Amino acid sequence: MSIGCLCIHGYTGSPEEIKPLVDFLEARTDWEITNPTLPGHGEDLDLEGHYYQEWIATAELALIDLMKRHDQIYIIGFSMGGMIAAYLTAKYRLDRLVLLSAAGKYVSLSQMGKDILEMIADAWKGVIADNELFLRYQKKLKDTYLFSTFQFMKCVQFTRPYLHHVRCPVLIIQGDLDGMVPRKAALYLEKEIPSEEKEVIFLKKSKHLICHGDDREELFDEVLSFVSQP
Template identity: 30%
Template sequence: MIEQYPVLPGAGSFFFKGNETGILISHGFVGTPQSVRYLGEYLASEGFTVYGVRLRGHGTHYEDMERCSYQDWIKSLEEGYNFLQKHCRDIFVIGQSMGGTLTLNLSQKYKNIKGIMLINAAINSIPPMERYKNNYTLRFVDEGEPDIKAKNVHEITYLKAPVRSIQQLFALMAETRDKLPIVTCPVLAFRSEEDHVVPPENTNYILSSIQSDIKEVIHLYNSYHVASMDNDKEFIAEQCSLFIDKLLSNVTTSIK
């Protein structure tokens, strides 16, 4: 899929070269790497190599997004993973919202991923979008304001969402749901207790369906759906760093 529009200012992917531990980060539906950039910058400051990927059809124009299938988004994240493999020995993946769905999908395919972190991942229900699952008359719908509790936060996002893309999102969720029982890597899941897009029960479903020996949940009480930009963003970044360090130290200990 060739995009026909240029990338919006500030919406491009980002890469910070650090040590041999790589962290791949995916934004969510209609979002851009800008929504997870704080997280990326924090982890880079901790010495990690970080790549925030821009999913195809995102960060340009919603007409580009309309031409994408969910396989294009899967491929975008896989390309990011392959890029990081050239620079790093160990790779972790973080996903916000649909990025969390893609992260789960990726982790069942690449078993050498050391661990994944999910931020309000979507897997079985998105109430505001349910009405469009079988709608073949509308082309675009208004997106509304991003679901962020903090004041004066600007997210680069589309003002409209293609109905076809919403349907592709639900198809991605269905495929990933079927694969959850073969996810075995360590998982840290962040769950906003007040989320007006993806109900917190999505996180419960994920954790009850995967087969990981290590699976943790952290409840967020001061952020809405786009938690990576919200009041808990620093806390999320800190917890991700601690989770990664803990897993790396366990690997080191087991080698000894």
Template identity: 30%
Template structure:
């Protein structure tokens, strides 16, 4: 059925869950968007589930929600956080999409300099916040899952040129997981006629749960609002 609303599918990242993108999703709902947040297959918090799921499963999980959303509205925007942006590219190549938004999406990953600075910050503050986060990430990233992430990345890069919808690329400058030059690669290879780039000085990888969240949400919403005009 047709609907005047813009539908937004908001896709979380590798080893994560809906919590990562919840602030943005809730804000968009309150602003009148039709929003769907799929939980990617294997992303249950159980290491064995993560080991069994393939990157094709992750894409299918998001595609199922996309098809459900298409029953409610014809105008769809895909918002992908981290690896969710790679999944978004795959879906944008296959379906008629109004726009693609990437948030800290990796082409080049692990900023080791930033990791070291974060660990030094732990020592300075006599805390272990960053160390604990890295340990959790390691626990949630079994080798088969990491292999599938790399397969997804390698499959997605050649598809970027097939994306022609409007695109917004957002990136935290202090992201320890995604190197900032990923933005240049995305911008150069996406075939979108209209592309915007937004950088944020602070926020780290989990930017939607950071002090910069409001700025990111405001920029994404403004970009999506422009689609309704």
């Protein structure tokens, strides 16, 4: 039995968001793992003029390519990529689904406010250059178009109904300190997905970029354990 694994990054992101997990899995499995860049995304954002249908189509073509060579397909989606992953899982009846900080419904204004206050405090102390969240999102905020934000919202709106059609085993992992998607989003996904085999895990030290969080090793071990089950 051969296994293919598709990983899908988030809105305004790049494959780097999931790369630590990809590297971990590649070192411990013989799977073929694909981690494509969605149109307009990557380290140099160029989102203007790109539609959410392109993002879904790019992930779908990568999936179809994997399906040509492998008996089983696992799919891992981060943030918006989680919603695209759920859609593809429902459409193609894939074998296992992992949702990381999946952007199903909510934005955590309270945690976002805490993150902003932390950035202000670091700026006041003259150490803003050491604030990882600030460094990661500084360029994104400058390069993200309002049009693209609407495309993100449309992507979530389009994919959300497909949660009801996911039947395979599902692992949902969420950071307790996520400033973009709070913990109640994971509970929402658990409620909406009818799979008989579901597991929800909260990581106490992780923010939105969960594969780069302080407890990422726990995340890696949980994902490998989940996908290795018979």
